[in-house]
Structures are given as C-alpha cells and as structure tokens.
Amino acid sequence: MTDESPALYVVATPLGHLGDLTQRAIEVLRRVAWVAAEDTRHSAPLLRHCAASARLLPAHEHNEESAAQQIVARLAGGESVALVVDAGTPGISDPGARVVSRVRAAGYRVVPVPGPCAAVVALSAAGVDARHVLFYGFLPSKATQRANALRGLVRLPYTLVFYEAPHRLLATVDALAEAFGPARTLVVARELTKVFEQIHSCRIGEARAWLLADANRQRGEFVLIVSAAEATIEDAAGERVLKLLLGEGLPLTRAVRLAHEITGVARGTLYATALRWQENGP
Ligand code: SAM
Numbered sequence: 001m002t003d004e005s006p007a008l009y010v011v012a013t014p015l016g017h018l019g020d021l022t023q024r025a026i027e028v029l030r031r032v033a034w035v036a037a038e039d040t041r042h043s044a045p046l047l048r049h050c051a052a053s054a055r056l057l058p059a060h061e062h063n064e065e066s067a068a069q070q071i072v073a074r075l076a077g078g079e080s081v082a083l084v085v086d087a088g089t090p091g092i093s094d095p096g097a098r099v100v101s102r103v104r105a106a107g108y109r110v111v112p113v114p115g116p117c118a119a120v121v122a123l124s125a126a127g128v129d130a131r132h133v134l135f136y137g138f139l140p141s142k143a144t145q146r147a148n149a150l151r152g153l154v155r156l157p158y159t160l161v162f163y164e165a166p167h168r169l170l171a172t173v174d175a176l177a178e179a180f181g182p183a184r185t186l187v188v189a190r191e192l193t194k195v196f197e198q199i200h201s202c203r204i205g206e207a208r209a210w211l212l213a214d215a216n217r218q219r220g221e222f223v224l225i226v227s228a229a230e231a232t233i234e235d236a237a238g239e240r241v242l243k244l245l246l247g248e249g250l251p252l253t254r255a256v257r258l259a260h261e262i263t264g265v266a267r268g269t270l271y272a273t274a275l276r277w278q279e280n281g282p
Contacts, residue, residue, distance in 0.1 A: 012115030016194035033079035068102035093137040122189035122223035134158040150179035185227035191220040238265030
C-alpha cells in the first residue's frame with residue numbers, strides 16, 4: 001500500500017533533454033499541491049509539459065531557510081511538496097540539503113525521485129574506472145584556493161569528478177595540469193544530453209590545445225573527470241620490499257619501518273598496505 005501521508009518529494013529533472021523526465025517524476029509533479037523550485041520561472045514550463053497544476057514556491061540558495069519553513073508549514077497542513085532545481089538532482093551542487101534536513105527534523109517523509117545527475121551521466125559514458133569516485137563539484141574560483149584544493153586531491157586513489165563553468169574551464173584545466181601533471185586521463189563531458197553533447201577523453205596535458213582548437217569546445221556546461229592517481233614506481237618498490245620482509249617473518253611494524261627506510265615510501269602508506277594484506281592477503 002502506498003503511504004498517502006504528506007511528504008517532500010526530491011525530484012530530479014532533465015539536464016537538457018525533456019525525454020529524460022521519468023514517468024514517476026511526472027506522476028509526482030502532477031500529484032503534489034506545491035513545487036518548490038530553485039527558479040520558479042525556469043520550472044514553470046516543466047510543470048506545463050507535465051500538465052501539472054501545482055503552485056510554485058521559490059527555494060534557492062538565498063532563501064533556503066525560509067523556504068524550508070514554508071515547506072514544513074505546507075506539510076503540516078497536509079499538503080505534499082516536490083523539490084526541484086533548474087536541472088538535475090536537488091542537493092548535488094545545488095540547493096536542497098537544508099530543506100531536506102529541516103523537513104526530516106520536523107518528522108515528515110522525504111522521498112527521493114531519482115533521475116539525471118550530471119556527474120553520474122558523465123561517469124556512465126566516460127569509460128574510466130568508476131569503482132571508487134570522489135565527487136568534488138565546483139572547485140574554488142580563486143586561483144590560490146583552487147590550487148590548494150587540488151593539492152589535497154593529488155594522491156587520492158579515486159576517480160575525481162568536477163563541475164565547471166565555461167568561463168573558468170581553461171584556467172581549471174591549467175590548474176589540473178599543474179597539480180596532477182600531464183599524464184592522467186581527463187574526460188571533458190560537455191552539454192550532456194543536449195544537441196551539442198560532446199565527451200572527449202585525452203591526457204590532461206593535451207586538453208588545453210584541444211579546447212583551443214575550436215571555440216565551441218569551451219561553450220556550454222561541463223563535467224571534468226580525472227582518472228585516479230596510480231601507484232608510483234616508488235610505491236611499487238615499497239610494496240615489494242614490504243612483502244619480502246613480511247615473508248621473512250618480521251613483525252608488521254618492524255617490516256613497515258624498514259621498508260620505509262629502504263624505499264622512502266611514506267610509513268602510513270606502507271602500514272595501510274600491510275594491514276590490507278593482513279585482512280585480504282597480498
Ligand atoms: N544538480 C545538478 C546535477 O544533478 O548534476 C548540478 C547543478 S550545478 C549548479 C550545475 C553544473 O552541473 C554545471 O556547471 C555543470 O558543471 C554541470 N552540468 C549540469 N548540466 C550539465 C550538462 N548538461 N552537461 C554537462 N555538465 C552539466
């Protein structure tokens with residue numbers, strides 16, 4: 001039996017192709033009394049497209065707290081509300097988290113209605129290893145802060161996903177090259193699900209020239225995907241020595257200390273590897 005109690009429905013909407021609006025999203029938008037939208041003018045045509053007669057209320061980053069209060073009041077009055085953003089999934093580099101948290105705290109149901117999200121759409125067609133992914137969203141726009149943020153990501157063994165605006169694209173690609181070096185794979189996913197969709201895979205060091213070769217390549221909306229840091233030659237040497245020492249029966253901490261002294265690989269890295277081997281075998 002479906003639960004008919006008032007709820008906040010968190011509804012993902014298309015990134016650019018109306019056909020990507022799910023059947024369930026359409027049904028929810030038709031059923032609710034209110035749609036809380038990041039930009040009510042932007043979302044009005046979507047409601048018309050669904051033949052939904054819900055009333056719109058604004059819920060954007062500058063009024064999220066008062067919007068949350070309004071939404072809780074509607075729920076208290078027995079009316080359900082759908083939350084949408086201009087494109088994609090609410091709360092993902094977009095407003096939504098505060099509304100959801102207030103509604104949850106007030107004891108009402110929050111029901112996700114899944115659909116497009118640019119990060120996931122890009123990953124699905126990027127052809128990179130996506131077993132372990134770090135979704136970063138937007139990097140800081142100031143160069144120094146951006147460089148600092150990237151420095152913290154350099155050694156992470158996760159595929160990295162960034163959102164970027166067109167006017168910062170080149171600067172960000174330069175910053176990626178500076179931080180990560182030229183060799184890692186970069187996927188530039190542009191205008192996903194739209195007419196000029198383009199998904200280009202190259203080395204980070206090749207990206208600047210590719211973007212400059214055609215002005216259109218810097219137009220539109222972008223997801224940037226950087227392949228995970230791979231173990232360096234030093235890391236591999238550290239692991240070899242560690243395996244040898246453990247194989248000789250040395251206690252774990254001693255083997256880690258010696259492997260560190262012999263190869264220079266960070267103690268923490270070696271320790272984590274040794275523990276992993278203890279659990280899962282080398
Ligand atoms: N909530 C959205 C989601 O679920 O993906 C993201 C909203 S965020 C404000 C907007 C950013 O998402 C854009 O600057 C771009 O980086 C990315 N994006 C949105 N639509 C896109 C598209 N069609 N193609 C590529 N990137 C897109």
